[in-house]
Amino acid sequence: MANGSNGPTIIRRKKVSGGDGHHGGAWKVAYADFVTAMMAFFMLMWLLNATTEQQRKGIADYFSPTIPINRISGGGSGAFGGDNIFTEDNLSQSGTGINQPTIGQKPMRFESDEDANAAAAEVAALQDLEAILFAQGGESMISDLALRHVVSRLTDEGLVIEIFDLPNATLFEPDSATPSPVAAQIAGVLARLFQSVTNKVAIKGHLQARSVLALDNPIWELSTSRASQMRLLLEAGGLNPLRISRITGSGDRSPAVPDATAPRNNRIEVVLLRSNRP
Structure with missing residues (x-):
């Protein structure tokens, strides 16, 4: 019998998967x-x-x-x-047209273009004075020895110029309101510097804390007396007395450093006030 057969032909079809691998897509x-x-x-x-x-x-x-x-x-x-x-600069929002100046990280809010522009111009003027004092654009108005006693900061109150004691160089004679030559020099420079603007001036006196056991502790009177003496020095340097807004003595209640007894707390703050501050 021949090998050939007339039986049915069986065809197997193998399904081939796609090319996406064994995990698919x-x-x-x-x-x-x-x-x-x-x-x-x-x-x-x-x-x-x-x-x-x-x-x-x-x-x-x-x-x-x-x-x-x-x-x-x-x-x-x-x-x-x-x-x-x-x-960090607060720009005007779309449609308002108001330029909102800033003091440090704090935005200054105003209701009109005129108020905002006036405040921005005043802040710029205070910043210019600060730059002149510390020679940020050229030669300083104050000597290097005196400049060691001075720091400044721009706040919402105005330009605060802080004059403080150093370990071996004080602004006043110990336990008195008698100014040292460096204090008189700094006051004269500030008086000339302030003549370029018309802002009011406030003066604050601060002292380091003393032992609670001290019988004679005239911190309030002494801090006020030193602030008053700074006023006299500024007026002697040419500052108009009518521009003095207030004089205060804070005693030891506002230390500049964590150690309230540190000499660094003996300081005078001369504040060039913004126009909206009394």
Whole structure:
């Protein structure tokens, strides 16, 4: 009998899977989700580092469905409460046209363009005086020996110029209001410097704390007397007496350093007041 057969022919078809590997395409979806989550995480870390507390509150209020966005909660009508997260300078919001100057990290809020522009010009003038005093743009008005006694800061009250004792160089004779030559020199420089503006001037006297066992502890009288003596030195240097707004003695109640008994707390603060301050 021949090998050939007239029986049915059986054909087997083999199904070939796609080229996505043994896991299919699910890993791509998982990887994309992971990358998106990491990007969101790093964006959150950057926002926490690059924004202020006020800006973070504005962002949180914007994404909260139960808290309305308003000027009270977020500081402005925008998503970031009127602030730009890329800079500490508070720029005017779209449509308002008001330039909001700042004092350090604190924004200054105004209701009109005129008030904001006037305040910005005043802040700029105070900053210029500070730069002149410390020779940030050239030669200083004060000697290096006297400059060691002086620091300054711009606050919402005005330009605060702090004159303080050094370990081996004091501003006044011990336990008295008799000024040293360096105090007279600094006062003369400040008097000439203040003639370029018309702001009022406030003077505050501070002292280091003394032992509670001391029988004679005239810190209040002495701090006030030293502030009064600084007033006389400024007037002798050419400052108009009518520009003196107030003189106060704070005793040892406002130490400049954590150790209240440190000589660094013996100081005089001469404040060039902003125009809206009494």
